[in-house]
Every structure is written in C-alpha cells, then in structure tokens.
Amino acid sequence: MSSLPRSTPEAQGLTATVLDDFVAALDASSQEIQTVMLVKNGHVVLEEEWSPYRLADPHLLFSVSKSFTSMAVGLAIEAGLLTLDDKVVSFFTADELPATIGEHLAAMEVRHLLTMTTGHSEDTVEALTRDRRMVRIFLGLEVEHAPGTAFVYNSGATYMLSAILQRLTGERLLDYLRPRLFEPLGVTEATWDVSREGITTGGWGLSISTESLAKFGQFLLQRGEWEGRQLVPAAWIDEATAGQVDNSHRDTADWRVGYGYQFWRARHNAYRGDGAFGQFCLVLPDHDTAVIITSAGSDMQATMDTIWAHLLPALEGRAPETPLAPRPEKLELLPPTGPAPTAGDGRTYTFEPTVTGLVAVRLDPDGTGTFTLSSGQGTQEIRCAPGDWQEQYDVLQEPKQRIVTSAHGGDGTFTATIRFLETPFVATFTCRPADQGMTVDAAVNVAFGPTEHTLTSL
Incomplete structure (x- = not known):
C-alpha cells in the first residue's frame, strides 16, 4: 500500500465547507502551519500544503520520534528481549555505571523511562548532549526522587530506551523498525539522527513525510494492525496510549491530561505524539480520525485549541464554536518584501x-x-x-x-x-x-x- 485511500469529506460524514473553515483557521493562526492532513474512517479527506512546503517531503518531527521508539519497545517486549520491570542498570557495563549506584538509580525500571518518571527533577537531555558519552552521563546524574513518583518530561529517558534496544537487538533503532514497522507502512524515506556515540537519538531526530505520519496515525487507530498483519500487539498500543501516569501539575490544558508510554493524552479522549514547534500526530479514537500537522510555532496549545474549536464540532455533528471563515484562494508563505537590497562591493x-x-x-x-x-x-x-x-x-x-x-x-x-x-x-x-x-x-x-x-x- 503506497498511499492512504482518498475520499470526499461527505462520504466520511464531514463537509468540504467545514474543512475549508478549519484550513482557514489554521491559515489565520499565529502558528505558521506548513502542512496538514486529516484521515477519517481510514481515508484522507483533507491534505493541504502551504507553498513552498510539500506534503511529500520528509519533515523533522522532534519529539514525535518518541512515539515510534515506544513501538520498538513494544516489539522487543513481544520478542522476549526485555520487560517493563527490568532494571535500567542491568543493561549497561561497569565502565558505564557510576562507581556507586544510588538507591534511586538502582530502582529505575524500563517502565520509568517510558512514562517519564525516572526520578530526575528536570529533563536530562541538555546534560547528555554536552558530551559524546551520553549513556554514561545519564547514568551518572543524580536521581533526586524515587522512580515512579512524579512525571518530569525527559528526552534523555527516551535516548536510554534507544540505547537499551540497540544493546539487545544489535541494531540501531531505525534499522530495527524498518522491516517491522516502516516498510510494512510503505515508509521508505525515514531518517533518524544518530548521536556521537553511535546510538539513534530515540527521543528526537526522526524525519518522515506528512503522509507517512498520517499512516502511523491510521496504524494507531487500527491498534497496530496493517493490511491484515498485526505489526505491533494491540495490547501494547492500548497500554502505550492510555494514561499511565498523572501529569496534572502541568500548566497547559492538553499537556496535563495524562501520559502513556511516550504518548501524551489529550482532552476529548484523544492522544498524540507531538514535537517541538508544532509537529502533531493527534489521534481521536471516538471519531476514527487522525490529524497530522507540521508547523513552526511557539504556542502548541494554540494549535490544539484551533482543532477543538474548528474541527471537533464537525466530528461531533454540531456547529463550530466560531463563525465560518473564508478559505484563502491559495495557501502559501510568501517571501518577505521590501526595497531592493543595497548593492555590495563584492568583498x-x-x-x-x-x-x-x-x-x-x-x-x-x-x-x-x-x-x-x-x-x-x-x-x-x-x-x-x-x-x-x-x-x-x-x-x-x-x-x-x-x-x-x-x-x-x-x-x-x-x-x-x-x-x-x-x-x-x-x-x-x-x-x-x-x-x-x-x-x-x-x-x-x-x-x-x-x-x-x-x-x-x-
């Protein structure tokens, strides 16, 4: 299957007018939208690109990468390579571990890496990226709290999942997922950053196209099944996307509804993978819908609010919360304008x-x-x-x-x-x-x- 099937909005219970309003709202947003795709009932009913961006081009997804790392963990568990209860320190050698292993580090399990409850008081990624020995740095950091007691978003935890998987499989994360997930989905363009110590970054760095991310959203809606094959156990999809830990202390509405195994829960019984500056794979199981957005914005909650105000009402069969807006004739991001530049001297x-x-x-x-x-x-x-x-x-x-x-x-x-x-x-x-x-x-x-x-x- 090279691409998702296409359909008219009306055939899937929506209208072109409602989707035009949604596109107009995205276009008017202060969050620069670059591409959007909407999959409803397994069919693409909306696909737009703001020129010069293109739906077919790979796009850097930042922390959406984490949700793909979660799939690899589920596959490795199914293969008997590890369990949620395994201790993190058990995967690493004496020269990588600190001379004295503290009580909290000793207690840290794979499940704590997945749920961002490692016991660190802040994200470890900045400390990790200062040096090429990222695994050793993570294991040497102070673990201030008992693992499992509090949610702290931690990209370094996902990097450690990737490191563990590489130790167990003998393959980098991307290579492990290619035949098991990417190739069955028809995702051939995937690239994934590798750290200076030779480990796929896991928590960031994956690039795939908007449609490929839409396929991932549909794969999640199908609970890991694709074209008659169960690529990832349905039970793992259910666990990974459920609320595994409380994060209600956070400030923004759609970032305080719970966290799963490298997935955010969201309002309206939705869940998502998301990445910095507005990369989204939002899944709404109640409406058999996935919303994919790539963008360049500093307020990701604003984009979620646009979805809830302009798309959710249509999915629920009610009128939008705001009047319909005219859709621009052309979606494009124009170059800045001004006087001609002053001629230079060639130096x-x-x-x-x-x-x-x-x-x-x-x-x-x-x-x-x-x-x-x-x-x-x-x-x-x-x-x-x-x-x-x-x-x-x-x-x-x-x-x-x-x-x-x-x-x-x-x-x-x-x-x-x-x-x-x-x-x-x-x-x-x-x-x-x-x-x-x-x-x-x-x-x-x-x-x-x-x-x-x-x-x-x-």
Whole structure:
C-alpha cells in the first residue's frame, strides 16, 4: 500500500465547507502551519500544503520520534528481549555505571523511562548532549526522587530506551523498525539522527513525510494492525496510549491530561505524539480520525485549541464554536518584501563560527548575496536574491534537503531569508556593511535557545 485511500469529506460524514473553515483557521493562526492532513474512517479527506512546503517531503518531527521508539519497545517486549520491570542498570557495563549506584538509580525500571518518571527533577537531555558519552552521563546524574513518583518530561529517558534496544537487538533503532514497522507502512524515506556515540537519538531526530505520519496515525487507530498483519500487539498500543501516569501539575490544558508510554493524552479522549514547534500526530479514537500537522510555532496549545474549536464540532455533528471563515484562494508563505537590497562591493567578510552557522558573506554589485554556512559536514555557499523564492539544496545534510531563499533591503541593508523546508526553521541574516567591515543580525524563527545573535566580521 503506497498511499492512504482518498475520499470526499461527505462520504466520511464531514463537509468540504467545514474543512475549508478549519484550513482557514489554521491559515489565520499565529502558528505558521506548513502542512496538514486529516484521515477519517481510514481515508484522507483533507491534505493541504502551504507553498513552498510539500506534503511529500520528509519533515523533522522532534519529539514525535518518541512515539515510534515506544513501538520498538513494544516489539522487543513481544520478542522476549526485555520487560517493563527490568532494571535500567542491568543493561549497561561497569565502565558505564557510576562507581556507586544510588538507591534511586538502582530502582529505575524500563517502565520509568517510558512514562517519564525516572526520578530526575528536570529533563536530562541538555546534560547528555554536552558530551559524546551520553549513556554514561545519564547514568551518572543524580536521581533526586524515587522512580515512579512524579512525571518530569525527559528526552534523555527516551535516548536510554534507544540505547537499551540497540544493546539487545544489535541494531540501531531505525534499522530495527524498518522491516517491522516502516516498510510494512510503505515508509521508505525515514531518517533518524544518530548521536556521537553511535546510538539513534530515540527521543528526537526522526524525519518522515506528512503522509507517512498520517499512516502511523491510521496504524494507531487500527491498534497496530496493517493490511491484515498485526505489526505491533494491540495490547501494547492500548497500554502505550492510555494514561499511565498523572501529569496534572502541568500548566497547559492538553499537556496535563495524562501520559502513556511516550504518548501524551489529550482532552476529548484523544492522544498524540507531538514535537517541538508544532509537529502533531493527534489521534481521536471516538471519531476514527487522525490529524497530522507540521508547523513552526511557539504556542502548541494554540494549535490544539484551533482543532477543538474548528474541527471537533464537525466530528461531533454540531456547529463550530466560531463563525465560518473564508478559505484563502491559495495557501502559501510568501517571501518577505521590501526595497531592493543595497548593492555590495563584492568583498567577502568572514565571521567566527557560532550557533548561527554563518561563516562568510559576499554582497555583489548586482544586488545578490552569497552566504556561506558551515557545519560538521563542511561548508556550503547559498545564493540569495530579491524576488520569489529560489529553490536550492542544503547539501550539508545527508540526504540533501530542500531550501528556498529570497532577499530584500531597506536603510542600506541586505536581508537574506532562508527557509529550511524539511524543518520548521527559517533563518534571516540582516547585513550592514560599514567601516571596512560588516555586522550581521542573525535570527531564527523558533529555537530551543536564543533566537537572535549579532555577528561582527573579522
């Protein structure tokens, strides 16, 4: 099965008018929506992309990855490789374990990694990513509380699940899931980040297309069955998506309804995998519906509220909570506009490597600019010119990824905009040549840390 079947909304108990209203509400949202797909009764009834984004392109899912890691754990349990009760320390060697194993670390079980109840007082992922020895760092951190007593969202816990699975299966997580989940679903484009110590990151880093994520949503609705095969035990799907732990101390409405095995519970008897900046696989079993969204927003609750206000009423057979809005004729994210950039002098200005990735800028007399970005994979020149988006590729990624660029000016500046289309990220570089040098105000639309930096040429 290469793709999900398509259907008219009316054949599945909805109307095109209601779905147009939902799309209009998403488009009007302050949360930049990039793609959306709605699966109802096993059929795609809505699929939209905001140009230049495409439904078919892989998209970085961030913590939606965790829900796929949960599937791998369920498969490994079914295969007799581990149990929920197994102690975490039992999977690791003496040189990875601390010299003294505290009471709480000794008591930590696989189930505590799955339910984010490891006993840590905060997410361990920042500490882990400071060094390549991530397993050893996790095991050496203080476990302040008894495991199982409190929910603390912890991406490091999911990384440890991936590490355990790799020890048990002899395969990285993606390779383990390919024949067991991805290939049966027809998901061939999946990539998954690997840590510096050679372990699939597990809690983040998976990239698949919007339709592939929609297939996963339908697979969950079918309780692990796909085309007549039970890929993952139905009992595991039921357990993983049920409320296994209380998280009602959290602030936002749809993040305080309970947590399962790497799945969030949600209002209206729904559950989901979600990822930073608005990546969603929302499953509504009562309505045989899955909602898939990729986006770039800082308020994920706002997107959930849009679903509840504009889609849920239709699924429940009632009028929407707000009046119907006109749907835009075309769904697109246009390049920023402004005066033509000031012509450059053709000189190349260089910068110290920073988190922005920018290491050199050349502004040419024809009003175009060349921006050199660096990563651990090398450097790449990206050309930016005024007008419509120009498509290029980010060859510093493997496989290479689509990007689009544009530029505009104003007050003697050259502002380049680069959209990395297989992620939520949009970078802008506002260049101000002066006094034989250049200052660049670098900004990114969303980030886990600061979004703005000022660079001065060497």
